[in-house]
Amino acid sequence: MAPEKFKAIIIGGGPAGLTAAHILYKAGIDFVVLEARDKVVVDHGAAMVLGPQNLRVIRQLGLYDKLLEIGAELLSVKGFLQDGRVFKDVPELETFKENHGIGLVAFHRAQLVQFFYDNFPDETKARYLTNKRVTSIESGEEGVKVTAADGSVFEGSIVIGADGVHSVARKIVRELALAEDPKRDWDPENPFPAEYRCLWFSFPPPTEPDTVYDDKDVEDFVAKVAEYPVTETLKVKDLFEKRQTAGLSDLGEGIAMHWSWGRIVLVGDAIHKFTPNAGLGLNNAIQDIVALTNGLHTAIKAAPGGQADNQTLSGVFRTYREQRVEGLQQDYDRSALVTRLQAWRSRLHFFLSRFVFSWPFISRFVVNRVVSPVVRRGLVLSYVPSTDLPKGRISWEHQIPAAKVV
Numbered sequence: 001m002a003p004e005k006f007k008a009i010i011i012g013g014g015p016a017g018l019t020a021a022h023i024l025y026k027a028g029i030d031f032v033v034l035e036a037r038d039k040v041v042v043d044h045g046a047a048m049v050l051g052p053q054n055l056r057v058i059r060q061l062g063l064y065d066k067l068l069e070i071g072a073e074l075l076s077v078k079g080f081l082q083d084g085r086v087f088k089d090v091p092e093l094e095t096f097k098e099n100h101g102i103g104l105v106a107f108h109r110a111q112l113v114q115f116f117y118d119n120f121p122d123e124t125k126a127r128y129l130t131n132k133r134v135t136s137i138e139s140g141e142e143g144v145k146v147t148a149a150d151g152s153v154f155e156g157s158i159v160i161g162a163d164g165v166h167s168v169a170r171k172i173v174r175e176l177a178l179a180e181d182p183k184r185d186w187d188p189e190n191p192f193p194a195e196y197r198c199l200w201f202s203f204p205p206p207t208e209p210d211t212v213y214d215d216k217d218v219e220d221f222v223a224k225v226a227e228y229p230v231t232e233t234l235k236v237k238d239l240f241e242k243r244q245t246a247g248l249s250d251l252g253e254g255i256a257m258h259w260s261w262g263r264i265v266l267v268g269d270a271i272h273k274f275t276p277n278a279g280l281g282l283n284n285a286i287q288d289i290v291a292l293t294n295g296l297h298t299a300i301k302a303a304p305g306g307q308a309d310n311q312t313l314s315g316v317f318r319t320y321r322e323q324r325v326e327g328l329q330q331d332y333d334r335s336a337l338v339t340r341l342q343a344w345r346s347r348l349h350f351f352l353s354r355f356v357f358s359w360p361f362i363s364r365f366v367v368n369r370v371v372s373p374v375v376r377r378g379l380v381l382s383y384v385p386s387t388d389l390p391k392g393r394i395s396w397e398h399q400i401p402a403a404k405v406v
Contacts, residue, residue, distance in 0.1 A: 005306055006030065006300050006303075006307055006308065007029070007030040007031065007032070007155075007157050008030070008031045008032075008157065008159075009034065009144060009146050009154050009156040009160070010031055010032065010034065011034050011134050011160070011162060011167075011169045012033075012035065012036075013033045013034070013128060014113060014164060015048060015109065015113060015285070016267060016269070016282065016285040016286075016288075017035070017160075018113060019116065019285070020160055020162050020293075021033050021116075021120070021124070021128070022061050022116065022119075023381065026060070026061060026381065027296065027383060028297075029293070030156075031127060032127045032129065032156070033127060033129065034129055034132035034146065034154065035130045035131075036131075036134070036163070036168075037130060039130055040113065040128065041110050041114045041117070042110070047106050047108060047109065048106070048112055048279075048281075049074070049106050049107075049282070049283070050282065050283060050286075051279070051283050052101060052375065052389060053100075053283065053375050053379075054283050054287070055067075055102055055389060056378065056388060056400060057286060057381060059386055059388070059389060060400060061384075062386075063115075063119055064389075067107075070107060070108075070115055072105065073097075073106075074093050074105070074106055075093050075097065075103060076089070076090075076091070077093060078231075080228075080229040080230075081229075082227070082229070084229040086232070087358055088357070088358040090357075090358065090360045090364075091360055091363070091364065092364060095363075096367050096375075099368070099372045099392045099393050100376070101390040101391055101392035102390065104279060106279075132152065133148055133149040133168075134146055134148055134163075134168050135147055135149050137159055137169070137172045139263045139264055140263075141309075142307075143156060143263065144157065144158060144159050144263045144264065157307065158265060158313065159263065159264040159265070160266075161173070161264065161266040161267065162266075162270065164269045164270060165269045165273050169266060170187075170266055170271070173260070173261045174186055177258070177261045185257075187256045187258055192252030192253055192273040193253065194250035194251050194253070195253065222236065222240050226240070251276065253273055253274065253275060253335075254273055255271065255272045255325075255329065256271040259271050259320070260314075260317040260321075263313055265292065267292060268281075268284070268288055269285065271288075272332065274331070274332060274336075275339040277338045277342055278334060278339075280331045280332075280335045284324075284331055287327070287328075287378060287379055288320070290379045290381060291319075291323045291324050292316070292317075293381070294381065294382045294383070295317075295320055296308075296316055299316050323379070327374060327377060330374050334370070372394050376394050376395065376396055377397045379398055381400075383401070384400075384401065385400070385401040385402060385404060386400050386401070388400050
């Protein structure tokens with residue numbers, strides 16, 4: 001199973017998998033992307049948000065200016081009562097931009113996937129393979145072997161599971177770990193229970209994981225919230241009438257205990273699931289990939305023949321988890337709180353959302369004292385020199401390697 005040079009097999013060709021491919025390419029690490037669907041872009045899901053900590057990484061990849069052309073910077077937050085009255089209009093995102101040089105930038109998911117694929121160097125597009133639904137993974141002393149449903153087999157040095165909340169890679173890791181030791185304490189097969197659901201569309205009570213909703217479910221849900229205001233002039237029903245696509249999804253939440261086994265390592269939604277309200281899902285996936293690839297880059301450079309052994313890789317995977325787990329937990333807790341505040345889950349959540357966090361000075365305090373101190377610790381690629389983003393009021397903990405002046 002040992003390849004001639006170090007090679008990563010990425011399972012999942014969505015935003016996380018594509019970002020991993022770009023980052024590995026910059027590290028000089030060979031890769032192949034295995035996507036289960038029959039095409040690169042599937043219009044599934046509505047918006048995704050990138051924060052300044054990850055726009056710095058995009059800058060290192062040389063894609064920053066192009067990416068901003070398809071995004072929309074978010075600068076205001078408004079809250080509406082059911083009768084359409086505005087109860088919250090706060091400048092927290094403007095404060096966020098002042099702190100970090102740029103604010104949050106939103107993208108349509110399908111456009112983001114298309115962008116990352118289109119901006120692959122020409123010689124790497126052939127490494128993105130569709131119709132490759134993974135059925136098995138073998139992890140040995142010298143490498144890995146991945147088999148797809150069509151019978152094709154891929155050999156490499158490691159597997160990176162970036163295949164989302166319903167991760168096949170995570171399921172296989174669990175099976176392998178428990179086959180080795182049935183008494184081992186491991187995550188449940190579906191580790192992300194859902195308390196909330198999300199109606200999403202794009203336009204010119206708790207449930208068990210894996211619930212599937214059909215068109216009637218979507219229409220029934222829309223009927224319940226049709227008169228809810230989205231802006232001062234638009235209601236949910238107005239947007240739904242103009243939709244191009246729509247869907248209803250459970251919002252799973254949780255952080256898996258185990259992130260790797262053997263030569264298989266997981267990133268993004270495969271190991272942690274956030275509600276979308278705070279826009280932290282993809283941001284944490286990218287930080288996972290940065291932490292992991294920084295470690296891989298260092299280990300491969302130091303390994304004889306560029307082939308890191310199992311012990312070395314175990315150390316890389318362990319360090320990756322240690323680097324990420326504290327900030328990840330903080331973001332998870334914040335995301336969960338934001339969702340419950342916005343849903344008015346209890347009387348306390350209602351009071352805080354309606355009468356406390358609706359004050360501009362409170363929202364600025366939260367950004368300055370809670371959010372920005374976490375964001376400033378965002379990781380960057382240790383091996384890619386680049387210019388940085390415009391400076392904000394708060395310095396970054398990790399500096400981008402300086403670009404050479406010609």
